[in-house]
Amino acid sequence: MGKGERTRAAILDQALAVTSTEGVTGLTIGTLADRLGMSKSGLFAHFGSKELLQQAVLEHALALFTERVLRPAVARPRGLPRVETFFDGWIVWIREGVPPGGCPLETAAKELDDKPGPLRDLVARTHGQLIDFATDLARRAVAEGHLRRDLDAELFAFEMTGIAFGFSHMHRMMRHPGAERLARTAFAALLDRSRPT
Amino acid sequence: MGKGERTRAAILDQALAVTSTEGVTGLTIGTLADRLGMSKSGLFAHFGSKELLQQAVLEHALALFTERVLRPAVARPRGLPRVETFFDGWIVWIREGVPPGGCPLETAAKELDDKPGPLRDLVARTHGQLIDFATDLARRAVAEGHLRRDLDAELFAFEMTGIAFGFSHMHRMMRHPGAERLARTAFAALLDRSRPT
Numbered sequence: 234m235g236k237g238e239r240t241r242a243a244i245l246d247q248a249l250a251v252t253s254t255e256g257v258t259g260l261t262i263g264t265l266a267d268r269l270g271m272s273k274s275g276l277f278a279h280f281g282s283k284e285l286l287q288q289a290v291l292e293h294a295l296a297l298f299t300e301r302v303l304r305p306a307v308a309r310p311r312g313l314p315r316v317e318t319f320f321d322g323w324i325v326w327i328r329e330g331v332p333p334g335g336c337p338l339e340t341a342a343k344e345l346d347d348k349p350g351p352l353r354d355l356v357a358r359t360h361g362q363l364i365d366f367a368t369d370l371a372r373r374a375v376a377e378g379h380l381r382r383d384l385d386a387e388l389f390a391f392e393m394t395g396i397a398f399g400f401s402h403m404h405r406m407m408r409h410p411g412a413e414r415l416a417r418t419a420f421a422a423l424l425d426r427s428r429p430t
Numbered sequence: 431m432g433k434g435e436r437t438r439a440a441i442l443d444q445a446l447a448v449t450s451t452e453g454v455t456g457l458t459i460g461t462l463a464d465r466l467g468m469s470k471s472g473l474f475a476h477f478g479s480k481e482l483l484q485q486a487v488l489e490h491a492l493a494l495f496t497e498r499v500l501r502p503a504v505a506r507p508r509g510l511p512r513v514e515t516f517f518d519g520w521i522v523w524i525r526e527g528v529p530p531g532g533c534p535l536e537t538a539a540k541e542l543d544d545k546p547g548p549l550r551d552l553v554a555r556t557h558g559q560l561i562d563f564a565t566d567l568a569r570r571a572v573a574e575g576h577l578r579r580d581l582d583a584e585l586f587a588f589e590m591t592g593i594a595f596g597f598s599h600m601h602r603m604m605r606h607p608g609a610e611r612l613a614r615t616a617f618a619a620l621l622d623r624s625r626p627t
Contacts, residue, residue: 334543339540342599343541361604388612388615399591402539407557426623
């Protein structure tokens with residue numbers, strides 16, 4: 234990594250911290266420059282515009298999620314182990330608050346749902362890839378004989394997503410002490426009813 | 431309703447529209463005054479501070495949700511009819527975008543999860559009441575003999591919430607044409623496995 238890339242990566246880490254508490258629409262060149270003690274013109278040189286900075290930070294969050302949640306899943310044997318590792322990684326991602334203020338992609342989905350533009354497109358595309366990933370894992374678990382042949386893989390992915398979002402809400406917003414138990418119990422029951430009979 | 435109350439209600443409707451797209455943290459006395467063509471001092475006279483305005487708009491959203499989703503449910507016979515009407519009302523609330531930019535209480539949960547203070551407390555309390563309401567409906571459906579005696583009512587409410595949040599995400603953010611089918615199928619399956627055997 235050259236000096237320029239290292240600087241860019243350090244800036245993006247700070248930008249991610251801002252975004253995870255303030256939201257991506259709260260991330261501006263000005264607020265980030267203040268936080269980094271850099272000049273606004275220096276930041277412009279790296280990102281070109283507020284919109285490109287916002288895109289870059291969401292792509293940075295996606296790269297982190299890929300590294301911590303998706304990659305460990307695909308490193309496991311095909312079928313059920315990948316499904317279980319993916320769900321577990323997602324729960325840990327939400328629980329540990331990586332980044333600390335919660336997943337900026339999840340918050341961005343709420344911030345941007347009624348704001349057409351390239352940033353919304355990026356978030357929608359990213360979430361679409363996540364759901365496709367989950368659906369594909371379920372389909373492969375069917376092919377391996379780990380889940381039942383007549384499973385609706387799209388419905389399985391929808392239910393898994395709902396459990397993760399419900400967990401995020403009960404854990405991060407409500408600080409409900411039983412949130413993780415509820416999420417893991419619901420997921421175990423989803424797996425149970427999806428197994429071959 | 432006196433003139434003061436009517437003015438306050440009209441202001442809150444506009445404030446709700448701002449909040450549903452900009453988030454509650456994007457709602458300020460200044461932006462709302464611009465939108466209403468009112469003076470900032472006039473708005474201060476009604477609400478006292480930005481924080482009190484933000485609280486008032488979230489309470490206004492809760493009053494709307496109560497009127498459109500909770501009240502029709504409790505108007506139905508005890509037990510399963512209330513559970514079904516509540517879920518249906520929630521789906522319609524999300525689908526129709528009431529208010530148009532999506533539920534400000536749902537967005538606020540993401541905006542505020544790491545921002546301690548009275549506004550966060552208000553949102554957490556409101557969501558806690560919603561989950562208690564759902565849990566209580568499930569318990570009463572058990573008491574009526576509509577759902578099975580060993581049902582975990584808290585888990586039922588968690589799963590129902592997850593389906594609603596999953597629907598909100600797939601419908602509002604992803605514009606997925608099958609979102610409502612998935613949500614209704616998942617809920618029907620939740621009811622099926624919760625019935626007495």
